Amino acid sequence: MATQTIVKEVPELEVEPGGVLREEIPAPPSAPPPASSHHVTGDSLNPYRWFILAGLITAAILQVLDTTIVNVALPQMAGNLGATSEEIGWVVTGYILSNVIFLPMTAFLTQRFGRKRYLTASIILFTIASFFCGASHSLGEIVFWRILQGAGGAALLSTAQATLVQVFPKNEQGFVQSMFMMGLTVAPTLGPTLGGWITDNYTWNWCFLINVPIGIVATVLVVMFLHDAEAPSKSGSVDWLGIGLLATGLGAMQYVLEEGERNDWFQSNMIVSLSVLSIVCVAGLIFWQLSPRNHNPVVDFRVLKNPTLSACLFLFIVLGFGLYGGTYLFPLLAQTVLGFTSFQTGLALLPGGMATASAIVICGAILNRPKPLIDPRIIIVFGTFMTMLSMWMLGHISSQSGQSDTALALLIRGLGAGFLFIPINQMAFASLQKSELQQASGLLSLSRQLGGSFGIAALATFVQQHIQMHRVDLLGNYNDANQIFTQRLHALTGGFMSHGLGASEAHGAALSLLDRSLMRQAMTMSYADAFLTMLIISMITLPAVFLLRKNKAAAVHVEAVME
Numbered sequence: 001m002a003t004q005t006i007v008k009e010v011p012e013l014e015v016e017p018g019g020v021l022r023e024e025i026p027a028p029p030s031a032p033p034p035a036s037s038h039h040v041t042g043d044s045l046n047p048y049r050w051f052i053l054a055g056l057i058t059a060a061i062l063q064v065l066d067t068t069i070v071n072v073a074l075p076q077m078a079g080n081l082g083a084t085s086e087e088i089g090w091v092v093t094g095y096i097l098s099n100v101i102f103l104p105m106t107a108f109l110t111q112r113f114g115r116k117r118y119l120t121a122s123i124i125l126f127t128i129a130s131f132f133c134g135a136s137h138s139l140g141e142i143v144f145w146r147i148l149q150g151a152g153g154a155a156l157l158s159t160a161q162a163t164l165v166q167v168f169p170k171n172e173q174g175f176v177q178s179m180f181m182m183g184l185t186v187a188p189t190l191g192p193t194l195g196g197w198i199t200d201n202y203t204w205n206w207c208f209l210i211n212v213p214i215g216i217v218a219t220v221l222v223v224m225f226l227h228d229a230e231a232p233s234k235s236g237s238v239d240w241l242g243i244g245l246l247a248t249g250l251g252a253m254q255y256v257l258e259e260g261e262r263n264d265w266f267q268s269n270m271i272v273s274l275s276v277l278s279i280v281c282v283a284g285l286i287f288w289q290l291s292p293r294n295h296n297p298v299v300d301f302r303v304l305k306n307p308t309l310s311a312c313l314f315l316f317i318v319l320g321f322g323l324y325g326g327t328y329l330f331p332l333l334a335q336t337v338l339g340f341t342s343f344q345t346g347l348a349l350l351p352g353g354m355a356t357a358s359a360i361v362i363c364g365a366i367l368n369r370p371k372p373l374i375d376p377r378i379i380i381v382f383g384t385f386m387t388m389l390s391m392w393m394l395g396h397i398s399s400q401s402g403q404s405d406t407a408l409a410l411l412i413r414g415l416g417a418g419f420l421f422i423p424i425n426q427m428a429f430a431s432l433q434k435s436e437l438q439q440a441s442g443l444l445s446l447s448r449q450l451g452g453s454f455g456i457a458a459l460a461t462f463v464q465q466h467i468q469m470h471r472v473d474l475l476g477n478y479n480d481a482n483q484i485f486t487q488r489l490h491a492l493t494g495g496f497m498s499h500g501l502g503a504s505e506a507h508g509a510a511l512s513l514l515d516r517s518l519m520r521q522a523m524t525m526s527y528a529d530a531f532l533t534m535l536i537i538s539m540i541t542l543p544a545v546f547l548l549r550k551n552k553a554a555a556v557h558v559e560a561v562m563e
Helices: 049-081 090-111 113-136 139-167 170-201 212-225 240-259 269-289 300-307 305-334 343-366 376-396 404-428 432-473 483-498 503-539 543-545
Strands: 012-014 020-023
Touching: 012 240, 049 113, 049 139, 049 170, 049 269, 049 376, 090 113, 090 139, 090 240, 090 432, 113 139, 113 212, 139 170, 139 432, 170 343, 170 404, 212 376, 240 269, 240 432, 300 305, 300 432, 305 376, 305 404, 305 432, 305 503, 305 543, 343 376, 343 404, 376 503, 376 543, 404 432, 432 503, 483 503, 503 543
Parallel strands: none
Antiparallel strands: 012 020
16 A cells, blocks of 8 residues: 555635635534634645745755855865864854754744744744854854854754645655755755855855855745644643753764764763763653653654654664765765865765756656555665665775766765655655654654764764774885885885985885875775775665555545645
8 A cells, every 4th residue: 555645635615705715614514613713724725835845945955055065165264264173163063063952843843833933933044144154254153153053954854844744735745755855965966066166266155145045035935825734832831841951962962973083082071971961861851751741842752652753763864874974975085085176076976966866756756646656665675775886886996096986886876865765754754643743854854964973973983993903904014025015115216316316315205105105095995994884884774674664545644734
């Protein structure tokens, strides 16, 4: 049976004076129709729903594009702001800390203020913060605005995606989700290329200022065409304890992941203390949110009783690990080992992004039917195997590899990611009740973000440790007993002497050149190890696929409603 979102039949609508659609709510024969001051209409019947889609995609692109485009500009920002490489990292860390804290609270904030009001406020906050980031003249100033930007960015993905499920009918969900996810995958692919072009031709400030017109367009579309599915609910007390535990626990965890490798992990008292604090607060958060005494939990963990949703969260953690981890590793490999420039690195990633977009469109065509042509679980397995194949190919590159050698691997990696996003998303949302959509959407976004943070932190440490390990192993071959080494050393020494250096200077220059060659080889081997390790990690997703359940038609009803 199909796993797509099931939408209830919308009752016949009549048009009131002024063009307002009103739903005829059937009442028992013995009683008159109930009076209501809150008219409920169907989003799926709104001819402007495609403008809503455009606004939500624009808002999502705003967040994703900013995340990737800024990374390229960090070196120039450090120079202009007088910051060290470690200090400028807070431009990224501050944003992610804030974003991770607010992601699981999007359901609570949407319910409290209404989806239109909350989403609009988030876009405006993100846009204003982007402007002031571009106008910043000090490190403290830009970090402050990046923290506010991260708070605004939390709603741009999770709230947008939950809104699409509510606004569009089931027969349009496959296409709509495909378009949304295509925007999310094309934006980070264009980000490094666009960021490299901006920093090469203009200043780093424009990496933030470019968000302003995009944010204005998104705001106008959302304000004009999106309406609340139901009135905001301000009844009940605010779970301040839960918010405090959430902010402290996730904030400390994200700091550890961002700064752990830089501070030598658990050799630092700060990292140890924050790790303990994170564990205690997250455990306390889970206990308090599930406590019967907590009547208004800020995060409703009861949705995790749904085995399909729990399996999808696990899949997204691993997918985030591989996607963000791979996006982090390849630029480092390309620029430090293969000799690519920033712009060339962005161009190398571009075909993979286009492949992801193509795969998403294909997935939408396959799944956007009353009965999908292919079981979504089969597509997930296929995407996983494609991802594993790409990791295997990248794990066998050499220091002499060029763009032609990496192009096919990145293309396959992009296709694999495209065949994972849509079916996982669809199976997750198809297993939910309407009241669970926003909460689950926030958790799904959080799982991708945390998976990516774990991936980057783990892979950064892994690569550094393996570079030292391979360097020590290779140095064992640099001795007089190795004829290849001695012949190479003598040839290089002779070459330097022929250019006018003395014997001692030529010998030192030859050793230095050989050491750089050794280091490059050690780095190549370390990156190869990392990609092969990601291959193994990808394999652990396969058992989780069997936990995904094909939902029967009556298993879920997502009402497309709109004020």
